[in-house]
Amino acid sequence: MDTMRDRFASVASRLLDEDPRVAVVLAEIGADGFVEARRKHPERVINVGIREQLLIGTGAGLALTGLRPVVHTFAGFLVERPFEQVKLDLGHQDVGAVLVSAAASFDWPAGGFTHMAPGDVALLDTLDGWTTHVPGHPDEAETLLRHAVAAGDDKVYVRLSVQSNAQALAVDGTHFRRVREGRAGVVVAVGPMLDAVLAATEGLDVTVLYATTVRPFDTVALRRATETAGAVVVLVEPYLAGTSTSAAGEALVDVPHRVLGLGVGRRELRRYGNVDEHLAAHGLDAGSLRERIGGFLGAPQRV
Incomplete structure (x- = not known):
């Protein structure tokens, strides 16, 4: 490819x-x-x-x-x-x-x-x-x-990034796409983080939204997802952690909510390493994401 x-x-x-x-x-x-x-x-x-x-x-x-x-x-x-x-x-x-x-x-x-x-x-x-x-x-x-x-x-x-999901999805340059349904929280996976998020949330009772256009932020999609999944939101972004937490907060300004922003940390990693090692060091590999997302959501399991 x-x-x-x-x-x-x-x-x-x-x-x-x-x-x-x-x-x-x-x-x-x-x-x-x-x-x-x-x-x-x-x-x-x-x-x-x-x-x-x-x-x-x-x-x-x-x-x-x-x-x-x-x-x-x-x-x-x-x-x-x-x-x-x-x-x-x-x-x-x-x-x-x-x-x-x-x-x-x-x-x-x-x-x-x-x-x-x-x-x-x-x-x-x-x-x-x-x-x-x-x-x-x-x-x-x-x-x-x-x-x-x-x-x-x-x-x-x-x-653009060398990181890539295994399969492409239909995108329209505007909207988030719902790729998994759940009732105990919403996880927004941005761009090349989707595969890791899907692996990390396997068996968890959460809705997963896929975002390839992050600005403007799709307020409508997030609000609709929280109507059935609850206003507990995790954002997983391939850049600086917390970049979109304010956008999510504005989308839910009239709704009691909790938001966790996961992404690249501010601490500089001074060893070159490789891409996978950087992902793991920032907690963006599937195993680390499962622990962090599950801990924030209370690890709800599908029934």
Whole structure:
């Protein structure tokens, strides 16, 4: 199976052929995937080199001319390093772009903390008007990328990862999907965390919601799930723990509720290791999730 990033390069290249508004802006990273596309569309495939502030500024400039820029690099270099440009060149100027990241929270542990970005979604939450997609499979990444490019001139973030669920589900770029029914709590699994959540909650009497679009937060889906499963909610996110707890709290503001946010911890893990070791260290493997979710919910069993 190809990775989400492999799929991104092929889909974005096809979008360049299909839509004369689409432009791709790179900062060296990922350029090898667009060699043929750049030959065919030299005026709409732009590599600015290792200049992340210019990456965002160029995307904003293209948007001002009426193009739909797709801007790509590692998450830390796309959201964190040029954050002022994201805030001003896109937000303040009120123009849109599709920011497509790679490397996620710790996809390339050998790169060290400079190449990790567990706080990217939380950082974008400080800005107004962003849609955030977190696919859990390459097929979902393709669907959500096409949805993002077609979304008028909106500001959209698509967070790609090497982590992937075994099977793709139908996603629509808006709603959470209910994948398991229960009566004693709601677990929201975001993107590539679904398989681990399903394994962790096997035999527990809980509803599982699958979220691949986390902003805007699907308030309606969460409220409906709590009507039958109770207002005890666990959020399992592949980025900074607690990123969506405030969104869940706002969704249930008029309902007595408890919310637990699980995700990547703030403590920096200074040994490189591998992805599975990082997941385990942050308590995001299936065994750790079962213990943490069961403890919070009181481990209700199915009958």
